Amino acid sequence: METSDIKSKPLSLKFDGIKPFDPYLNLAEEIIKLKKEMNAVILAHYYQESEIQDLADFIGDSLQLSQQAEQTKADVIIFAGVHFMAETAKILNPGKPVLLPDLNAGCSLAEGCPAPLLKKFKEKYPDHIVISYINCTAEVKAISDIICTSSNAVRIIEQIPKDQKIIFAPDRNLGRYVMQKSGRDMVLWQGACIVHETFSERKINKLKFENPDALLIAHPECEETVLSNADYIGSTSGLLNFVTESEKNEFIVATEPGIIHQMLKKNPEKTFIPAPPESSCNCNECPYMKLNTIEKLYLCMRDKKPEIILDEDIMKKALVPLERMLEMSK
Ligand code: 13P
Numbered sequence: 001m002e003t004s005d006i007k008s009k010p011l012s013l014k015f016d017g018i019k020p021f022d023p024y025l026n027l028a029e030e031i032i033k034l035k036k037e038m039n040a041v042i043l044a045h046y047y048q049e050s051e052i053q054d055l056a057d058f059i060g061d062s063l064q065l066s067q068q069a070e071q072t073k074a075d076v077i078i079f080a081g082v083h084f085m086a087e088t089a090k091i092l093n094p095g096k097p098v099l100l101p102d103l104n105a106g107c108s109l110a111e112g113c114p115a116p117l118l119k120k121f122k123e124k125y126p127d128h129i130v131i132s133y134i135n136c137t138a139e140v141k142a143i144s145d146i147i148c149t150s151s152n153a154v155r156i157i158e159q160i161p162k163d164q165k166i167i168f169a170p171d172r173n174l175g176r177y178v179m180q181k182s183g184r185d186m187v188l189w190q191g192a193c194i195v196h197e198t199f200s201e202r203k204i205n206k207l208k209f210e211n212p213d214a215l216l217i218a219h220p221e222c223e224e225t226v227l228s229n230a231d232y233i234g235s236t237s238g239l240l241n242f243v244t245e246s247e248k249n250e251f252i253v254a255t256e257p258g259i260i261h262q263m264l265k266k267n268p269e270k271t272f273i274p275a276p277p278e279s280s281c282n283c284n285e286c287p288y289m290k291l292n293t294i295e296k297l298y299l300c301m302r303d304k305k306p307e308i309i310l311d312e313d314i315m316k317k318a319l320v321p322l323e324r325m326l327e328m329s330k
């Protein structure tokens with residue numbers, strides 16, 4: 001290839017069609033200014049980059065973020081998280097614009113459970129209800145009976161009459177954990193999170209040996225081999241509360257390491273060791289969550305896009321199991 005060919009190529013395909021911005025702008029200041037002008041609220045998940053978490057009005061786990069979205073008085077919701085979370089905010093606020101800095105911020109659990117396949121799966125179990133983990137698409141929510149998150153899954157299953165048969169989708173690891181905790185049998189959809197399945201039991205055991213005082217804390221999306229060694233299992237907010245209330249000072253954290261930012265903010269004197277993946281990659285970081293950057297957060301507020309647009313009928317149907325979840329979590 002000639003050098004002239006290379007020069008004629010656009011610098012970055014990712015910014016095609018987006019008006020460039022002054023690279024010396026103080027993005028944090030601009031975001032705060034835009035937020036006031038738009039009367040917007042920034043909701044961020046714990047797995048977001050630290051600089052995004054620091055600009056958010058509210059940081060939380062999936063349940064807390066849905067509750068915030070339901071209650072917000074803001075005119076615009078900026079969702080610093082992944083697509084299914086922003087979709088949930090839209091379903092709860094059909095009349096408000098919901099902006100997501102990068103529309104490609106998906107989730108392996110949502111992608112691994114397409115609604116037409118779940119529909120076929122349901123047909124095999126006509127006397128079962130479907131309880132879906134919130135990490136699924138709006139279309140899957142629309143054919144589910146109840147939604148749950150990792151922080152309320154056990155509580156919700158325990159409210160279902162004992163003789164009611166249940167399909168649990170899409171996370172087999174959370175499903176198995178809930179079965180063990182509740183003593184209920186459920187038919188599990190065989191989905192998994194690419195991030196939480198990456199943790200190496202072998203390397204975690206080595207870390208435990210080298211740090212005998214450290215407690216292993218894990219998200220229920222981890223595999224059984226990790227969960228069976230854990231001193232505490234909980235949702236992201238559960239893990240954060242646990243380390244804050246614990247008398248211990250060292251923790252091996254088996255979830256996406258973005259949460260360590262809040263753990264350190266609340267507990268600057270404590271030590272948090274991210275659980276390592278099997279190979280020497282960064283695959284314990286969620287590649288979807290990390291698609292959102294402060295630059296994209298600024299651009300989505302400046303340009304009022306990308307916006308979450310959903311089919312009206314899907315939104316109406318998906319609202320029913322979501323509202324059931326919010327009611328059952330009170
Ligand atoms: P939480 O509900 O614990 O925030 O989990 C969401 C998630 O995507 C975990 O991978």
Ligand code: SF4
Pocket residue numbers: 082106107108109135193194195196221256286287288289
């Ligand atoms: Fe989905 Fe896993 Fe990323 Fe959570 S960490 S958003 S479950 S891919």
